[in-house]
Amino acid sequence: MKVHYINILLFSLPLNILEHNPWNHYMKPHTYTNRSLCECELYEPANYDNDPQMKEVMENFIKQTQQRFHDYDDRMKEKRKQCKERCDKEIQKIILKDKLEKELTEKFSTLHTDIQSDAIPTCVCEKSVADKVEKTCLRCGSVFGGGIAPSVGLLGGIGEAAISAWKPKAIAAAIAAAEKAGAAEGLAAGNALGMEIVTAFLKAYSVDKFCPELLQSIGNKITYYDVAKISEIIIGKYEATCNVSTDTSTQAMCTDVGTKFKLIRNETMDFLPTRSGIKTKVIDFVEKAKFSADTQAAKVSSKITADLTAEKTGEIAATYGAWKTTIIASIVAIVVIVLIMVIIYLILRYRRKKKMKKKLQYIKLLKE
Structure with missing residues (x-):
C-alpha cells in the first residue's frame, strides 16, 4: 500500500507501510513435554544413593x-x-x-619532706608556756564574758519555765487518774455491799431455801438491783411449786414465804396478790441496798481519790524539787566557772597591758 504526501513536503514521497495482517505471519506449533515412568525411576532416592557420581558429589x-x-x-x-x-x-x-x-x-x-625540714633555713621564735596560756585564757575569757554569761541566765529561765509549766499539768493528770481509780474502787465496794444486803434480805424472806439458785445467780448472771428478773424468778418458782405441790414440807415452806411476802390472808394484816406482793417487797429491799451501795461507793471513792491525790501530788512535788535543785545547781556551777574565767581573763589582760606598756617604753628609749 502506497501513500503520497504532497501538501507538506511539496513533493511526492512514496512510503511503503506494511499492514498488520494476522493471517500472514508464521505460527509455531506447541510442543508438549511428557515423562514416562521409566524416566521417573532415575530420580528415586535409592538411585541417588547408589549413583557413583552422586556419592562423589556428596x-x-x-x-x-x-x-x-x-x-x-x-x-x-x-x-x-x-x-x-x-x-x-x-x-x-x-x-x-x-x-x-x-x-x-x-x-x-x-623529697618534699626533706625540703620542708632541712633545706629551707627557718627562724623559729618559741613562745613560753605562760604566753600560750595567757593567749588561750584571754580568748576563752572574752567568749565566756561576752556570750556565755548572758546565755546561762536565759537557759536557767527556760528550764525554770518548763518545769513550772509541767507541774500544774502533772498535778491535774494525777488528780484525774486518782478520781478514775477512786470511782472504780467505789463502784466495786458499792456493788459488793449491795449484793450482800440483797442476799441478806432474800435469806430473811426464806428465799434461800425456797429458791437457792437465785442467790447463786446474783452477782454472776443477775445484778443485785435488777428488780424485774429477781421478781420474775421468785414469782415463777412460787407459782410452779406452791400451787401444784401437796407435800407437807413444801406447803410449810410456801406458807412461810407467803406470810413474809404478805401473800396469805392473816388476822393482823391484809394479803396482796402474788405478783404485786413479791414485786413490792423486792423493790423495797433493792432500793435500800442501792442506797447503801451508793453511799458506800461515794465514801470509798472519795477516800481512795484523796489518798491517791496526796500520794501523786507528793511524788510530783518531790520530782519538781529535785529537777529545780538540779537546774539551780547546774546554773550555779556554770556561773562559778564563768566568774573564774572572767577573773582569769581580767588578770591576764592587766598583765598583758603592763607588758605592752614596758615594750612601748623600751621602743621609745631605743628611738631616742
Missing part, C-alpha cells in the same frame, strides 16, 4: 564443609589468642603504670 561436599569448619575453628583460636595477648599486655601496662606512679609519689613526698 563426599566432596562433606569434605569441603569439614574443611571450612576446621578453618573457622583455627581462625577463632588464633583470634582468641591474639585478644588474650593484647589484654595481657594492656594489664601489664596498667600494673606497671600504677607501680611507677606509686614509686614517684613516695619519692616526691620524701
